[in-house]
Amino acid sequence: MYQFNYLRPKSLDEAKKLYENNGDAKFLAGGQTLIPTLKQRLAQPTALIDIGGIAGLAGIKVAGGAIVIGAGTRHNDVAISADVKKSIPALAHLASHIGDPAVRHMGTLGGSIANNDPAADYPSAVLALGADIKTTSRTIKADDFFTGMFETALDEGEIVTEVSFPIPEKAAYMKFPNPASRYAMVGVFVAKTKGGVRVAVTGAASCVYRESAMEAALAKAFTPDAVANIKVSPGNLNSDLHGSAEYRAHLVTVMAKRAVAAAT
Ligand SMILES: Cc1cc2nc3c(=O)[nH]c(=O)nc-3n(C[C@H](O)[C@H](O)[C@H](O)COP(=O)(O)OP(=O)(O)OC[C@H]3O[C@@H](n4cnc5c(N)ncnc54)[C@H](O)[C@@H]3O)c2cc1C
Structure with missing residues (x-):
C-alpha cells in the first residue's frame, strides 16, 4: 500500500x-x-x-411505494431486512448471494453501484426495478446511471446517499456465480411493474444492460416459455478464462427463464 x-x-x-x-x-x-x-x-x-461514520447514510425504510435503502447499508442488512423480504424478496435474495459472509457484512449498496463492476449483482436490481439514485447533488434515473465498465454518471466528489427501489408486482434474480468469487458469470433480474417488464443482465457484458427482446416477449406473456427460445447475440459479450461469449449468451437465456419461473 x-x-x-x-x-x-x-x-x-x-x-x-x-x-x-x-x-x-x-x-x-x-x-x-x-x-x-x-x-x-x-x-x-x-x-x-471514510464515509462509514456519517449518521443517516445507512438504513432501510418503506416510503411511497418504494423501498428506500441508504447508500451505507451493508449487503447483509438488506438480506435480512423484514421490509425488503416482504416487499421485494428478490432484492433480499440478491443481497444474500453476494460474495461471502465477510463481504456481505462490510460491503455497501452505495459502494457496489458507485464501483459498477461488470459482474456485480446490485446494478441489475437497480436497472430492472427502475430505481432512483439520490446523491449529494441530484437524483439520477437507473437508466442514466451505469455508463460503462466501472463507469457511472457520478461527478467528481458526488456521493450516493440512497437508492429508492419501486416495489414491483413480481420480480426475481437468478445468477450463475463464479465458484471462486461468487461474482456473477451471468445474473438476470426480471421485474414486472405497472409500467411494464424490465430485464437487466449483469456479468455478461462490459456493463449491466437491458435485454429488450426479452422485455417485449414477457410484456405479452410473463411465462418462462416466453423467453426460453430467445437467442442472445454473443457479439458484445465478455469472453475470458471463465467462459466464452457464446457460453454467456446461452446462460442469459437460461437465467432469464429461471428468473421468470421464480417470479411466477
Ligand atoms: C472476495 C469478494 C467477493 C465479492 N463478491 C461479490 C459478488 O458476488 N457480487 C457483488 O456484487 N459484489 C461482490 N464483491 C464486491 C462487494 O460487493 C463490495 O461491497 C463492492 O464492490 C464495493 O462496496 P464497498 O462498500 O466495499 O465499497 P468500497 O470498496 O469502499 O468503495 C468502492 C468504490 O466506490 C466508491 N464509493 C463507495 N461508496 C460510495 C458512495 N456512497 N458514493 C460514491 N462513491 C462511493 C469508493 O470511492 C470506491 O471508488 C466481492 C468483493 C470481494 C472482496
Whole structure:
C-alpha cells in the first residue's frame, strides 16, 4: 500500500469539503473493492475519506411505494431486512448471494453501484426495478446511471446517499456465480411493474444492460416459455478464462427463464 491520510467526516458536507481540499482523495465505504485495489497498488489516493461514520447514510425504510435503502447499508442488512423480504424478496435474495459472509457484512449498496463492476449483482436490481439514485447533488434515473465498465454518471466528489427501489408486482434474480468469487458469470433480474417488464443482465457484458427482446416477449406473456427460445447475440459479450461469449449468451437465456419461473 502507499501512504495516505485517513479522514473520518461526521457529515456529508464535511466529506465534500475534505474531498475538495485533499487532492486525489477517494471515499471509503465497506472497503471490499477499494482496499484490495490499494493493496495491489492499482490506485494511489492521497486521502481516504471514510464515509462509514456519517449518521443517516445507512438504513432501510418503506416510503411511497418504494423501498428506500441508504447508500451505507451493508449487503447483509438488506438480506435480512423484514421490509425488503416482504416487499421485494428478490432484492433480499440478491443481497444474500453476494460474495461471502465477510463481504456481505462490510460491503455497501452505495459502494457496489458507485464501483459498477461488470459482474456485480446490485446494478441489475437497480436497472430492472427502475430505481432512483439520490446523491449529494441530484437524483439520477437507473437508466442514466451505469455508463460503462466501472463507469457511472457520478461527478467528481458526488456521493450516493440512497437508492429508492419501486416495489414491483413480481420480480426475481437468478445468477450463475463464479465458484471462486461468487461474482456473477451471468445474473438476470426480471421485474414486472405497472409500467411494464424490465430485464437487466449483469456479468455478461462490459456493463449491466437491458435485454429488450426479452422485455417485449414477457410484456405479452410473463411465462418462462416466453423467453426460453430467445437467442442472445454473443457479439458484445465478455469472453475470458471463465467462459466464452457464446457460453454467456446461452446462460442469459437460461437465467432469464429461471428468473421468470421464480417470479411466477
Ligand atoms: C472476495 C469478494 C467477493 C465479492 N463478491 C461479490 C459478488 O458476488 N457480487 C457483488 O456484487 N459484489 C461482490 N464483491 C464486491 C462487494 O460487493 C463490495 O461491497 C463492492 O464492490 C464495493 O462496496 P464497498 O462498500 O466495499 O465499497 P468500497 O470498496 O469502499 O468503495 C468502492 C468504490 O466506490 C466508491 N464509493 C463507495 N461508496 C460510495 C458512495 N456512497 N458514493 C460514491 N462513491 C462511493 C469508493 O470511492 C470506491 O471508488 C466481492 C468483493 C470481494 C472482496
